[in-house]
Amino acid sequence: MIRVDDVTKDYGAFRAVDGISLEIRKGEILGLLGPNGAGKTTTLKMLTGYFPPTSGEIYYNDAPVSHQPLEIKKRIGYLPESAPLYPNMLVYDFLCYTADVRGIPKAKRLARIKEMSALCSLTEIMDKPIGELSKGLKQRVGLAYAMISDPEILVLDEPTSGLDPNQIVEIRKIIRDIGETRTIIFSTHILSEAEATCDRIAIVHKGKIVADGTTDEIRAGGNGSGPCLKMDVKGASAAEAKNLFQGIGSVARVEASQSKENRCELSVTFKKGQDGREAVYNAVKETDWVLMNFAMEANTLETIFRTLTKEN
Numbered sequence: 001m002i003r004v005d006d007v008t009k010d011y012g013a014f015r016a017v018d019g020i021s022l023e024i025r026k027g028e029i030l031g032l033l034g035p036n037g038a039g040k041t042t043t044l045k046m047l048t049g050y051f052p053p054t055s056g057e058i059y060y061n062d063a064p065v066s067h068q069p070l071e072i073k074k075r076i077g078y079l080p081e082s083a084p085l086y087p088n089m090l091v092y093d094f095l096c097y098t099a100d101v102r103g104i105p106k107a108k109r110l111a112r113i114k115e116m117s118a119l120c121s122l123t124e125i126m127d128k129p130i131g132e133l134s135k136g137l138k139q140r141v142g143l144a145y146a147m148i149s150d151p152e153i154l155v156l157d158e159p160t161s162g163l164d165p166n167q168i169v170e171i172r173k174i175i176r177d178i179g180e181t182r183t184i185i186f187s188t189h190i191l192s193e194a195e196a197t198c199d200r201i202a203i204v205h206k207g208k209i210v211a212d213g214t215t216d217e218i219r220a221g222g223n224g225s226g227p228c229l230k231m232d233v234k235g236a237s238a239a240e241a242k243n244l245f246q247g248i249g250s251v252a253r254v255e256a257s258q259s260k261e262n263r264c265e266l267s268v269t270f271k272k273g274q275d276g277r278e279a280v281y282n283a284v285k286e287t288d289w290v291l292m293n294f295a296m297e298a299n300t301l302e303t304i305f306r307t308l309t310k311e312n
């Protein structure tokens with residue numbers, strides 16, 4: 001339904017999005033997961049037609065967005081990270097105003113507002129000024145604002161940011177309810193958020209997609225990562241150990257941290273389909289280091305996320 005084809009976005013000399021390609025299927029809930037500054041908001045803004053890519057193209061049902069941005073914008077509901085709400089307006093008045101701006105005919109407005117009120121549980125707060133609402137309630141009003149024109153696609157930027165755990169659960173439920181019949185793309189930097197709500201996750205780092213799949217596929221190393229060996233090594237600095245293991249052919253990545261003087265903890269990730277334990281063990285045998293721990297660990301999403309989005 002949506003195809004992002006080798007899209008880049010430059011802000012002056014800085015490349016914020018660097019050759020992203022993605023396919024988003026109809027009815028899917030896709031989470032763009034990445035650390036701060038990864039390029040999530042920039043990607044969402046291009047998806048909504050807010051600004052065009054510097055290069056590449058985005059297609060909706062095979063139609064390039066650049067050819068008819070206004071048509072496509074009408075089919076997308078967008079809730080930015082700071083929802084554009086008017087604090088002095090009552091919730092009801094704000095939704096009437098939004099319906100008017102979006103061109104919903106007068107005769108259909110009340111019915112649509114009622115539907116939004118039911119979908120986002122707003123009945124009790126319809127006559128309250130928006131400025132007096134908690135952050136969670138404001139976010140529900142924001143979802144109603146984004147959904148009022150009945151868009152096919154809903155794009156949400158960090159929809160649960162700054163909410164308390166109860167509010168997060170409520171917003172997640174509304175997103176999943178909407179996701180029953182719509183395509184949803186949302187960004188988050190919280191792994192558990194993506195895991196709880198999405199059918200599929202694309203991990204973004206420094207403007208690139210570094211993993212894309214269901215949580216099970218990403219966990220199984222469908223994106224080039226194999227199993228991970230945890231080690232505690234006595235007699236070596238983190239830099240020495242990292243240097244040694246990085247030279248082994250079956251090793252994809254090494255994370256090392258100094259735990260004490262001359263002792264370090266390591267996570268050695270092997271290439272997909274490879275088990276380099278013997279090679280690592282033989283390398284240690286050539287040194288005078290002592291292995292205090294040497295254990296293979298199943299990849300957790302958290303380790304994969306941390307490894308894929310490490311600074312260097």
Ligand SMILES: Nc1ncnc2c1ncn2[C@@H]1O[C@H](COP(=O)(O)OP(=O)(O)OP(=O)(O)O)[C@@H](O)[C@H]1O
Pocket residue numbers: 011014016034035036037038039040041042043189
């Ligand atoms: N208008 C702009 N001009 C220059 N640089 C920008 C602009 N907007 C964003 N950037 C930079 O582009 C990079 C990506 O920003 P973006 O907001 O897309 O990331 P993000 O993943 O959404 O981060 P966050 O979670 O912090 O919102 C960042 O380094 C940011 O500083």
